[in-house]
Amino acid sequence: MNFGKQVFTLIKLEAKLEWKNRQAVTSLLVYSLASIYISYLSFRQVLDPVTWNALFWIIMLFAGTNAIAKSFIQESKGLQFFYYSMLPPQAVILSKIFYNILLLGVLGGINFFIYSMIFQSPVQNNEQYLLGLLLGSIGLSSTLTLVAGIVSKANNNAALVAILGFPLLFPLLLMIIRFTGNAINGYSWAINQSWCGLLLLLNGIIIILSYLLFPYLWRE
Numbered sequence: 196m197n198f199g200k201q202v203f204t205l206i207k208l209e210a211k212l213e214w215k216n217r218q219a220v221t222s223l224l225v226y227s228l229a230s231i232y233i234s235y236l237s238f239r240q241v242l243d244p245v246t247w248n249a250l251f252w253i254i255m256l257f258a259g260t261n262a263i264a265k266s267f268i269q270e271s272k273g274l275q276f277f278y279y280s281m282l283p284p285q286a287v288i289l290s291k292i293f294y295n296i297l298l299l300g301v302l303g304g305i306n307f308f309i310y311s312m313i314f315q316s317p318v319q320n321n322e323q324y325l326l327g328l329l330l331g332s333i334g335l336s337s338t339l340t341l342v343a344g345i346v347s348k349a350n351n352n353a354a355l356v357a358i359l360g361f362p363l364l365f366p367l368l369l370m371i372i373r374f375t376g377n378a379i380n381g382y383s384w385a386i387n388q389s390w391c392g393l394l395l396l397l398n399g400i401i402i403i404l405s406y407l408l409f410p411y412l413w414r415e
Contacts, residue, residue, distance in 0.1 A: 201282060205290030206297075213298075223262050227306050230254045235313050244317040244379045251310055252372055255303055255331065256364070262302060263295050263339040264356040267347035284413035288344060288405050295336035303328050319381030327375040330394040334367040337401040344409055370394055 213220060234250055242250065307328060311318070318324045342360040374390040 198283070198286060201286040202290045202293065205282070205286060206294045209290065209294040219265070223258065223302060224305070226261055227254065227258045227302060228309065230257065231306065231310050231313055238314075242314055242317075245376065247314060247317055248372060248376050248379055251307070252331070252368060252375075254306060254310070255299075256335070256361075256368065258302060258306065259299050259332075259335040259339060260357050260360065262298055263336060264343055264346075266291050266295060266340055266343040284410040285406050287413070288340070288409040289402075291344075292337050292340045292402060292405060295340050296333050299336045300329060300332040303332050318379050320378045323378035323384070323387055324375050326391070327371060327378055327394075330374070330391070330398065331367075331371040333398045334371070334394065334401065335364065337398060337405060338363050338367065341401065341405045341409070344405075344412055348412055367394075367397060370397065 231254060234254070304325075307325075310316075339356060339360050342356050342363065345359065346355040370390060370393055374387055374394060377387045377390065
């Protein structure tokens with residue numbers, strides 16, 4: 196089996212395991228909906244665009260942390276041994292990153308739809324905002340998956356994912372908020388193009404570092 200098929204097979208396996216444990220997926224949706232509803236109870240009014248955007252990404256940050264922190268923790272020792280003995284570590288980390296991107300992208304789309312309904316959406320350029328949501332999902336998923344892999348070698352303490360991940364995510368979040376803030380204001384693509392390039396570059400660096408560094412963690 197070539198490398199691409201290995202990654203694709205592992206992604207399908209992740210999806211099957213997630214589907215068997217539907218309680219975990221349901222808890223993620225409930226967590227996100229509860230966060231949005233609590234925000235509504237706290238404000239009960241139309242938010243200004245800056246606050247609207249910042250609050251949405253705060254919800255996405257904590258939802259993503261809860262969704263991805265379990266990437267390695269939920270695996271049994273037998274499954275980990277199978278991965279270790281039969282598969283290259285690069286295929287394992289890339290499959291988890293791509294699966295978490297898919298998971299967080301779907302969760303982000305649901306959050307954006309419900310959030311826009313509860314709080315009147317100020318977004319003037321939905322296409323650019325959804326692109327920012329996709330780029331943000333890629334960055335959050337890649338960073339938190341790598342951190343979860345590191346934490347898996349430290350007694351699988353899920354709290355460490357948040358402790359180690361948040362400082363690493365600050366530059367990414369600043370760029371995402373700037374990009375989506377420009378989309379809210381309806382700025383032209385010429386203004387947002389540079390921010391899009393920076394986000395693509397940062398996301399690429401994170402994925403490449405995960406590909407290069409994870410094998411060293413895998414051997415421990």
